[in-house]
Amino acid sequence: MKNFESVDDVLAFAIREEEAAHAFYTELAQKVDKAWVKQLLVDFAKEELRHKGKLEAVKAGKGFHPSGKQVMDLQIADYLVDVDPAQHEVLDYQQALIIAMKKEKAAFKLYSDLAAAAPTAELRQTFQALAQEEAKHKLRFEIEYDDMVLNEN
Numbered sequence: 430m431k432n433f434e435s436v437d438d439v440l441a442f443a444i445r446e447e448e449a450a451h452a453f454y455t456e457l458a459q460k461v462d463k464a465w466v467k468q469l470l471v472d473f474a475k476e477e478l479r480h481k482g483k484l485e486a487v488k489a490g491k492g493f494h495p496s497g498k499q500v501m502d503l504q505i506a507d508y509l510v511d512v513d514p515a516q517h518e519v520l521d522y523q524q525a526l527i528i529a530m531k532k533e534k535a536a537f538k539l540y541s542d543l544a545a546a547a548p549t550a551e552l553r554q555t556f557q558a559l560a561q562e563e564a565k566h567k568l569r570f571e572i573e574y575d576d577m578v579l580n581e582n
Contacts, residue, residue, distance in 0.1 A: 436552055439543060440488045443559070446539060447481035450474075450532070457528060460520045470525065473566065480559060487555050500564035505571040506530035526574045533567035 433439045454474035458467045511531060512524045520528070537560050544556035 433546075436548060437488065439547070439552065440484055443540075443543065443556070444481055444484045444488070446536070447477050447484060450477040450536060451481070453532060454529075457514055457520070457525060460514060460517065461522070461525050462519050463522065466522050466525055470529070473529065476566065480562065483559070484555075487552075500561050500568055502564065502568070502571075505574055506534050506567065523574070523578050526570050526578065530567055530570045530574065533563050533570060536563040537567060 433442065451474045454470045454477060458470035458474065461467050461470065506527070512520075512527045514520060514524075514528055517524065540556045540560035540563060544553045544560060547553035547556055
């Protein structure tokens with residue numbers, strides 16, 4: 430993991446990651462042909478902007494309180510083959526879900542790692558809370574995958 434010089438550096442990095450996640454979901458939404466899938470991905474792009482706002486608030490000196498609940502992990506993403514969105518002009522629903530699950534899993538790991546390396550308890554709590562939010566996103570995608578893909582087959 431990158432070495433950070435200050436708490437501001439860590440927060441700036443996390444803010445950039447949320448901006449990148451917003452761009453990722455916005456671009457992914459353009460690759461699906463079903464309107465409701467597109468809307469789901471657009472909604473997740475907006476959620477990433479809310480995370481960015483939370484991080485900017487922390488950077489400005491405001492607190493961010495974690496929910497305190499551990500999110501269940503169905504581990505569906507752990508057993509799926511990666512899908513590269515660059516290899517597809519149009520993604521089907523299953524492909525879009527796989528990409529989203531893997532993206533949220535990576536975001537969870539990033540925030541967990543940042544929490545472990547955080548220099549203050551407040552920053553550690555912030556990153557733990559963001560990790561749990563990413564875990565919630567992954568869980569929503571996994572439940573959708575289980576309901577719409579696994580149960581259909």
